[in-house]
Amino acid sequence: MQEFFQQLANGIAWGSIYALIALGYTMVYGILRLINFAHGDVYMVGAFAAYFLARALGVGTVVSASPLVAAVVLLGSMIVCAALGMLIELLAYRPVRKSSRITALITAIGVSLFLENFGILVFGADPKFFPQVIAPRTITLPGGVLVTNHQITVVLVSLCLMVGLTLFIHRTRTGKAMRAVAFHRDAASLMGINTDITYTFAIGSALAAAAGVLVGLTNPKIEPLMGIMPGIKAFVAAVLGGIGSIPGAMIGGLIMGISEYMVVGYISSTYRDAIAFVILIIVLLIKPAGLLGRNVAEKV
């Protein structure tokens, strides 16, 4: 039983990261009907931005690890990626906004490949060791389950960001505008809402950056192609939860994380990646719109 709870705890920590990435997918899709395949690569850029920021601050040499430094690194990386997200939207997606859906999709794949190879060129293809912005510590939970303070940070930061995002979308004017565009683009445009919503990309990319930093913290090995697999899995998580639905993305991410751990724990580690797609197929067969994706659901 202890083993089960250990797997569960690790699965939740890992799933929170998928959930953060999935949120970005779901937001962009909900509002612009675009599957932003470059999202996983923005996550990679986020990890690298944090890597360079932490080193510039002198983590490990001049500055010792502390929550304050970690917060600076996290916010800095989120800002860098928010800017990157806006830039990608401006240069790559806005010009094809009026073209067919498939054009935008191919453009997204192009941006993804560009970012990956740009990463190899600029950062180098060999894995880098992510600086320890928070000193690692192991904590024993009741029942003998061991977690690290990093994992707890991951879950807490993810939770805060998700709650913050939900509040933003439901309580602010900008959030209202985003919901309006998601609901009916042309009608929203007629009401005088600016439908070129670049901050959707900014927010989505900032969330991906946060996920990148959190992954660097728990699994301190980062490389330019690290975004491909988590990107795909988070996409599956978003579809699983019902793409366009924010709570759906969170639930989808957690399901993915936990089920991965359970598959490895109780079936076989070989099927770890396959299970993501098996779950996806089953859910889509039973509920084609995803777990929380209803036709009348708010699409944000």
Added chain:
Amino acid sequence: MIRTPRIFVPILVLLALMGALVSCAKHEAEIKVGEFGSLTGSTATFGISSKNGIELFVDNLNAQGGIGGKKIHVLVEDDQSKPEEAATAVNKLIAQDGVVAMLGEVASSRSLAAAPICQNSGVPMISPSSTNPKVTEIGDNIFRVCYIDPFQGMVIAKFAKNTQHFTKGAIFRDNKNDYSVGLANYFTESFKGMGGTIVADEAYSEGDQDFKAQLTNIKGKKPEFIFVPGYYTEVGLIARQARELGITVPLLGGDGWVSERLLEIAQDALNGSYFVNHYWEQDPNPAVQGFVQNYRKRYNSTPDGLAALAYDAAGVLTNALQQLQQSDPKAFETLSGPPNADQKAARAKLRDLIAHTHEYPGVTGKITLDEHRNAVKPAVFLGIKDRAYTFVATVEP
């Protein structure tokens, strides 16, 4: 439609002509040797160490006048740590550059992708450090200057069973990697043969970041050690995550651990663990110390086991070339000229000379190639203590 300005065409033609002239001018008397390796990608230090080792040897030889007055020119291609790129790199080196021999790779998966191409083109290939037995089984043109995995697996099993008196082991292998799967199997066979039991056999895939699920399973089985026959990138993370889950038993590993990056990623997590290497940098043997000093002077780092093996691979190849120059100067002459029809026979002669390598004095020990084109050499056991390597034992074959 945008039209290409007319001016571009003559410029392009001019550039192409200049390129052709430059490559013509380069056809002076030199012997072209190909090298493919992972200069970038997940196992980049493998390729970089190997490249440095070969470069050090060849530059030294060229500075002393080369072979019979002819310089060795090593053409290096990066395979990005991917088997399919290794095949592309080797194809290019043979078809386009016309190399007479090939050096590479470290990873067995990549050597296995390249070996059939070398075999079919009749280009002798020497792998410095691919230990999977299948590599040289591809054909009679494929050689290696390191020991093979059945030996490595047996040595680690012996160390676990007889030296450390462990009876219950766990295995954590990389399922995507020929080397890792092979080594895990040979280890299991030997360890069970000595009366040990394997309580858990889990797997991961190269590039994974999270290993806690498998490690939790392993922890539940309470092994006395965990054998991780993977590459350094993942091993570092595995060690950290094992410690985070409260697993305190030592980790054992093979030569895939050899990298300066290993301890950078693992930090203190590998203290008390052991692995097999090909040589020991503090070996008092003057040849080894000379190599280590020259390497340090040039690259500002300590050569790892893979750099030493690459240095020896270049040594074995040039040794054969030297013999060819003495025994058959005409054949040697053809090899240094532009690609021509006689080169095939000359390469076959070179192949035979490599096959007869006997007691070549390398920095990783005396190299003699057996009838299966493998080197028979001792393995060196290293321990990790306070983030530094310590010598444990040398195991003779």
